[in-house]
Amino acid sequence: MSAPSIGVLALQGDVREHTAALHAAGAVAVPVRRPQELAAVDGLVLPGGESTTMAKLADRFGLLGPLRAAVAGGLPVYGSCAGMIMLADRVLDAPADQQTLGGLDVTVRRNAFGRQVDSFESEVAIAGVEGGPVHAVFIRAPWVEAAGADVQVLGRVEGGPADGRIVAVRQGRLVATSFHPELTGDPRVHALFVELVQAARAEDLSSTGAAVGAGSEEKS
Template sequence: MEAGGAAHQRSVGVLSLQGSFNEHIAALRRLGVMGVEVRKAEHLEKIGSLIIPGGESTTMAKLAHYHNLFPALREFVKSGRPVWGTCAGLIFLADRAIGQKNGGQEFIGGLDCTVHRNFFGSQLQSFEIDLLVSKLAAKEGGPASFRGVFIRAPAIMEVGPDVEVLADYTVHVNDSTNAKIVTSLRGLEDKKSSSTQKVVVAARQGNLLVTAFHPELTKDTRWHSFFLKMSVENNEEHGLSISKEVASSEVKGPIFLPIFE
């Protein structure tokens, strides 16, 4: 409980340097929650949870470095406040990464996993597929599948013992349509004896949630609802509540990407 003994409202922040932050804010709005655009370290002091959206991870990292955001973002993660990373956001939160360009990029870290950047190939190899999400459905209701939108997406190759897998995807090695996907397995443990390769595309570890796909580009808001429940649980521990009224004064009106059925 903060000074004064009263419960304070805390908003959900969305890192708004680049990428699909407007789409996340729109999804939160559909659930009756106003998202706050986060661009500076001081903005993190006013929120109780944070979404790191998909986008171009190298560009996002350069902008975060330019604004000196990495120290504050790492402290935010260490504070135990909920953080959800989608696509590029997943890469930011991973402790380890492979498939990087020379020189790599800066990370926030916190999630005990190894992520392969651009595992699913280039922009032209983007795809949609129904994923089995039984744990999500058990908590949020609805069907046991979720339409995953993968855009130049990463994948989690290995997870630590404290990481809960929420969704995975099986690559069929002998399927010629996945030939370029399979080439990204080079440098990993030899799996030639197997006809499939399973990778993790959604996971949770404590206050951290990650998805390799883009829930904000669908009408299904169950992942956002799942994250809000994480935020509520965390805030209740500290005598806080999710703000449903406070919106960012910097929001100029969202530019929406296509929303897939």
């Protein structure tokens, strides 16, 4: 199977860093700013940045509705930091005009770790990522306050005042982290997402083939 095409929402945030990390993980990374560009990718990354700004820009570019439809339709999506907030069904400490895409049955608290001056780095073990903990960079980061029964917790903070807080989750084809793996030069989190996209693409192709086969039998 050819390398998957994974879009990076290129409205605001660390687009270049995610693009480089996806390339390092074996994907073809492309910017997404328009609905037609979204329709052409196998998966999507929602980068870190400012979640309220990204949602407003997505609305202005006519992308907010298509993004919600894509998530609901099963497009694999990975959100880091602000991207996690955009995927959350519920957001605490959000401004009144905060809009999200939804899809993740989680309650996320914005800026849970504090302001810019409270940014920090830590080692976080991530389920499904081999080779030891990943070096995680937290910048005005959210955390998951509560997760639904269908949400798999992939990683938690270990030690310090935030010990045990959830910072990485997966639900079906959606993955989110509070931290910024794209800033560390370690592509393992992105590789995990690329594998998810490849598996989803194979599943969709298999389903399409089965549907075509069933249609042919009905006509024969």
